[in-house]
Amino acid sequence: MSDINQVLRQTLGEIDFDPVALKAKYRHERDRRLRSDGNDQYVEVKGDFSNYVDDPYVDQQARAPVFDEVEVAIIGGGFGGLLMGGRLREAGFEDIRVIEQAGDFGGTWYWNRYPGAMCDVESYCYLPLLEELNYVPKHKYSFAPEIMAHSQNIARHYKLYDNALLQTRVTSIAWDDTAEKWIIETDRGDRMKARFVTMANGPLSRPKLPGIPGIETFKGHTFHTSRWDYAYTGGDSTGNLHGLADKRVGIIGTGATAVQCIPHLGASAAQLYVFQRTPSSVDVRNNRETDPEWAGSLEPGWQYRRMENFNILVSGGDQEEDLVADGWTDIFRNLTGIAAKTASRKLGRRLTSAEKEALMEMADFQKMNSVRARAEALVKEEATAEMLKPWYRQFCKRPCFHDEYLPTFNRPNVELIDTAGRGVERITERGVVVDGREIELDCLIFATGFEVGTSYTRRAGYDVIGQGGQTLSEKWRDGLRTLHGLQTQGFPNCFFLGFTQTAVTVNVPQSLNEQARHVTYILGELKARGATTIQTLAEGEAGWVAEMESKARMGEEFRVECTPGYYNNEGQAGNPNSFFTFAYGAGPIRFFEILAEWRANGRLEGCAIR
Numbered sequence: 001m002s003d004i005n006q007v008l009r010q011t012l013g014e015i016d017f018d019p020v021a022l023k024a025k026y027r028h029e030r031d032r033r034l035r036s037d038g039n040d041q042y043v044e045v046k047g048d049f050s051n052y053v054d055d056p057y058v059d060q061q062a063r064a065p066v067f068d069e070v071e072v073a074i075i076g077g078g079f080g081g082l083l084m085g086g087r088l089r090e091a092g093f094e095d096i097r098v099i100e101q102a103g104d105f106g107g108t109w110y111w112n113r114y115p116g117a118m119c120d121v122e123s124y125c126y127l128p129l130l131e132e133l134n135y136v137p138k139h140k141y142s143f144a145p146e147i148m149a150h151s152q153n154i155a156r157h158y159k160l161y162d163n164a165l166l167q168t169r170v171t172s173i174a175w176d177d178t179a180e181k182w183i184i185e186t187d188r189g190d191r192m193k194a195r196f197v198t199m200a201n202g203p204l205s206r207p208k209l210p211g212i213p214g215i216e217t218f219k220g221h222t223f224h225t226s227r228w229d230y231a232y233t234g235g236d237s238t239g240n241l242h243g244l245a246d247k248r249v250g251i252i253g254t255g256a257t258a259v260q261c262i263p264h265l266g267a268s269a270a271q272l273y274v275f276q277r278t279p280s281s282v283d284v285r286n287n288r289e290t291d292p293e294w295a296g297s298l299e300p301g302w303q304y305r306r307m308e309n310f311n312i313l314v315s316g317g318d319q320e321e322d323l324v325a326d327g328w329t330d331i332f333r334n335l336t337g338i339a340a341k342t343a344s345r346k347l348g349r350r351l352t353s354a355e356k357e358a359l360m361e362m363a364d365f366q367k368m369n370s371v372r373a374r375a376e377a378l379v380k381e382e383a384t385a386e387m388l389k390p391w392y393r394q395f396c397k398r399p400c401f402h403d404e405y406l407p408t409f410n411r412p413n414v415e416l417i418d419t420a421g422r423g424v425e426r427i428t429e430r431g432v433v434v435d436g437r438e439i440e441l442d443c444l445i446f447a448t449g450f451e452v453g454t455s456y457t458r459r460a461g462y463d464v465i466g467q468g469g470q471t472l473s474e475k476w477r478d479g480l481r482t483l484h485g486l487q488t489q490g491f492p493n494c495f496f497l498g499f500t501q502t503a504v505t506v507n508v509p510q511s512l513n514e515q516a517r518h519v520t521y522i523l524g525e526l527k528a529r530g531a532t533t534i535q536t537l538a539e540g541e542a543g544w545v546a547e548m549e550s551k552a553r554m555g556e557e558f559r560v561e562c563t564p565g566y567y568n569n570e571g572q573a574g575n576p577n578s579f580f581t582f583a584y585g586a587g588p589i590r591f592f593e594i595l596a597e598w599r600a601n602g603r604l605e606g607c608a609i610r
Contacts, residue, residue, distance in 0.1 A: 004358045015362065022365055029391040030563045033278060033421040052207055052224050052446075056231075057113065058103035061167060065189035070163070071095035072523070073184055073194035075170055078107015079509045080200030080497040082154045083128055083516040089158040091520050097194070098160050099186065101169040105160070106151040107202055109144055111226040114257060115239045115264035117144035118287070120401060121507050122324050125307045128509045129154055136295040140326075141287045144237055165190065173197060174465035175491065180533055182493065195532065198519060199464075200497045200512075210252060210448050214427040222444045225257045232443070233268075241268035248440060249273070250432055252424060253447030254280055256400050261447065263404040266414040273439055274409075274416050275432060277423045278397070278563055281371050281390040283327050285401040307510045314506045315587045327401045328506055331367065331394060364394050378406040387418040396562030466491040483536045483544045483606045484595060485584070486515060492535040495519045501548055503591035504583040511588060518595045522604070531609040540606020551585025 072093060074081045077100030088096055102110045109117075119126045123142035127150050130136065135153070138146060155161050165186070172185040181193045207224040209215065223229040230236060234243030241264060249269040251258060254276045266272050309323040314332045318341060322329050340356045351359065372389040379385035388406065390397070409416055417434050419425075425433045431441040464472040467490045475481065475490060482488045485501035497515045505511045526534055584591045598605060 004355055017365070017369060019362065019365060025391050026393065026563075027561070029421065030561065033564050035564070052209060052227060054227065055101075055103055055167070056223075056227050056229060057110075058167070063188065065191070066165065067191055069181070069193040069195075070097040071194070072097070072196045072198065073182065073192070074098045074198050074200055075173075076100060076107065076200035076202060076497075077102065077105040077151075077155070077160075077164070077166070078109070078200065078202050079128055079151070080202055080512045080516070081105070081107070081198075082151060082158075082160065083509070083513050084198050084200050084497060084519065085160045086129055086132070086154060086158045087513075087516045087520040088523070089160075091524050093520075093523065096160070096163065097192075098155075098164040099168050099170055099184070100164065100166050103167050104148075104152065105155040105166075106148045109147040109151060111207075112144055112257070113148075113230075113237055114144075114225045114228045114261045115233075115235060115237055115241060116260040117237060117257075118142060118260065119147060120256060120398075121328065122310070122326055123147075124303065125310050125324065125507050126509055128513060129157075130303045131300070133157055136290055136298070139287055139289055141285065169461065171462050172465070173462065173494075175467055175494075177467060180492070196493045196495070196523060198495045198497060202498050207446075208448055209446055210423070212252075212424050212427050217429050218427050218431070218441075218444055219429045220431070220442050220444060222446070225253075225261060225445060225447045235264075235268065239264040239267060241265065244269040244443070246270050247442040249443045249445065250275060250439065250441045251445040251447055252432075253449070254278070255447065255449060256280070256398055257449070258447035259400045259402050259405045263402075263408045265445075266408040266411050270413060272411075272414045273432070273441070274414065275424055275434065276387065276416060276418050277421060278392075278565070279375075279388050279390045280397060280400045281368065281392075281394065282388075282400045282402050282405050283371055283374065285327070285403045287403075307507060310507060311505060311510055311588060315589050317589065327399065331399065361393075367394055368392075375406055378410075380410050384409050384416050387416055392563045393561070396559070397565045464491065464494065466494070481541055481545050483540045484518070484598070485544075486519060487534075487536040487541075487607070489536040489538055489541045492533050495522075499583065501544065502584060503588035505588040514592050514595060518599065521599050522607075525602075525604060526609060529609065534604070534607050534609045537606055537608055543606060548584065 072088060072095065074084050074096065077098050081098050081100070082105060085096055085098055098105075104110055118139075118141050120141065122140055123137035123146075124130070124140070127135075127137055127142060127147060133150070133153055135150065137150075142150075155164075165188070167188075168190065169187045170184060171187055172183075174183045174185075175181075176183050176193070179193065181195055182197045184190070184192050184194060184197070207226045209224070221229070221232055223232070232243055233241040235241040244265070245268065247269055248271045249265055250273040251262065251265060252275045254262075254274065258274070259280055259282060262272070262274060306323050309319050309321070310329065312319055313322060313324075313329045316332065322333070340351055340359060343355075343359055344351055368390065375388040376382075376385045379388060388409065408414055417432075417439065419434055425435065427433070427444070428438060431439045432444065433439075466472065466475070470490050472488075472491065475488060480488075480501050482496070482501045485499075486495050486497070488494075488496070497512055497519070502515060503511055522534060526532065
C-alpha cells in the first residue's frame with residue numbers, strides 16, 4: 001500500500017482528504033437508498049395512468065386503415081429510425097415505411113419539449129448526418145427545437161415522410177412462416193406485411209411514474225416532463241412560464257431533465273418545491289454559439305473525425321488532440337487509461353493493475369470533490385448546498401453539466417426538499433408529504449425519466465412473435481440472446497437497433513449509426529445474392545453470447561457499489577434487464593471493429609440465407 005501511496009503522490013500531488021472516510025460516506029449514502037423493489041418502484045403508464053403517455057402536441061389525424069406490403073418496415077422515427085432510413089435510402093432501397101406513434105419524427109426530441117431542453121453531448125458530434133445535410137448546429141449544445149427541426153430535415157432529405165405512418169402505435173408484429181414475411185398490426189386498424197423489420201424504438205420515449213402511495217389522489221394539475229403542458233404553464237421551450245406566476249409548483253426528480261427545466265420553473269413559479277432523493281453531479285456547461293469562421297473552415301469528413309476523436313477519448317483511449325474539449329472528455333482524461341499513461345510517463349515505468357485502479361479511484365474522488373465544492377461555492381445557504389452535493393463515484397449516474405441549475409436554489413421562492421435518500425413519503429389530494437410535512441401544491445410535475453431497466457417488450461409496448469409462435473418476451477425472459485445485438489435466432493429478417501447486447505456509448509447516435517450501416521450492409525448483401533431471408537444460426541448466437549459473457553463482468557463491481565439509479569437498475573445491477581448488464585463490456589471501439597471485421601470477410605458468419 002505504501003508503494004501505491006507514493007505513486008499517487010507523485011502523479012496526483014498531495015491528497016488533502018481521507019479516501020477511507022470518503023468511501024465510507026459513499027457506502028452509507030448508497031445503503032440508505034437501497035430498496036428491495038428495485039425497478040418495480042415505478043408505475044407503468046397504462047390503465048388509470050395512460051393519459052401520461054398521450055401526445056399533447058398534435059391532434060389525432062383521421063385516416064383509413066392500411067392493408068399493404070413494404071420491403072422494409074422501420075419501427076420508430078427517432079435517431080435510430082432516421083439513421084436506418086437514411087442509410088437504406090443511400091443504398092438504393094426505395095420501398096421503406098417508418099411507423100411512429102408520435103405525430104412527427106424526432107423520437108426523444110419529439111417528446112422532450114420541456115423548457116431548457118438541450119443535448120448534453122456536443123451537438124457537432126451528437127446530431128446525426130450533419131455533413132449529409134450540410135448543416136452546422138447553432139450552439140455547441142443544441143436546444144430541443146433545433147434538434148427536432150434537424151430530425152424533420154433528415155426525414156425530408158431522405159424522403160422518409162413518403163409512405164410513413166405517423167400517430168400510429170404498433171400493437172403486434174408476427175412472423176408468417178408460410179409467406180416468410182412479418183405481419184404488423186397497429187392501433188389504427190392497419191394490417192400490413194413487411195419482408196424486413198428493423199426495430200428502432202429506443203428506450204427514451206415511454207415515460208415512467210414513481211409508485212408513491214396516493215399518486216392517483218392528487219387533485220391539482222399534474223404532468224410528466226416528456227409531455228409538458230404549455231397550455232397550463234404558458235411560455236415555451238425558452239421559458240417565460242407566465243401561467244405559473246401565482247402557482248405553487250412541485251417537481252419530483254433531480255436527474256438530467258430536472259436540471260435543465262428547474263431554472264425556468266424557479267424563474268416563473270410563485271413558489272417551487274424541488275423534491276430530491278439523490279442529487280445529480282452538476283458541473284460546468286459553458287454553452288456558446290457556433291463560431292461562423294470555425295464552421296466555414298470545416299473540411300469534408302469533419303463530423304466523422306470529430307465523433308471518432310470524442311468516442312476514443314471517452315472510451316479511455318488516447319488522442320494527440322481533444323477536438324471536443326468539454327466536460328465529458330475532461331472527466332475521461334482524468335479517470336481512464338489516459339491518466340494511467342500520463343502517470344506511467346511521469347514514473348518512467350508501467351503501472352501495476354493495483355496502481356492503475358488506485359489512481360483512477362483517487363482521481364475520481366478528486367473530481368467529485370470539485371463538483372461538491374462547486375455546489376458549495378454557488379449556493380449561498382450552507383444547508384442547501386450540503387444537500388446538493390452528490391456522494392458517489394462519477395459514473396454511478398449520468399453526469400450533468402449546467403450553469404443555471406445550482407444558482408436557482410438561491411432564489412427566495414425555491415425550496416429544496418431533500419428526502420434523505422428515502423424519496424417522497426406519499427401524495428395526498430392537496431400535495432406531497434415528506435417526513436410528515438404536507439406541502440400543498442397547485443401543480444405537480446414528474447421528472448422521473450423513461451422506461452429503461454424494464455424488459456424490451458414492456459418498453460416497446462407490444463410483443464414480437466417469431467417462428468413457431470415463440471414470443472420475444474419468452475426468448476429473452478432470462479436475458480438477451482443475439483448475434484451482435486442486432487439479430488436473434490427464431491426471428492428471421494428482424495433487426496434490433498439500440499442497447500441489445502451492443503456497445504453503450506456516451507454519444508448514442510454514433511452507435512446507432514454504426515448499427516444502421518451494419519444492417520444496411522446485410523440487406524444489401526441479401527439483395528446482391530438474390531436472397532430473401534436471413535436467419536441467425538444457433539452457433540452464431542451462442543458465439544456472441546459467449547463473447548458477451550466473457551466481457552460482462554467489466555464494471556459490474558463498480559456498479560454494485562453505486563447509489564441506486566437506472567445505470568444499475570435501481571441497485572440491482574445483475575438484473576437481466578439492467579442498462580449495462582448486456583452492454584458489450586469491451587467497449588464501443590472494439591464493438592465497431594467487430595462489426596467492420598464481420599462485414600469485411602463477406603461470409604455473413606453465424607447466419608443462414610435463402
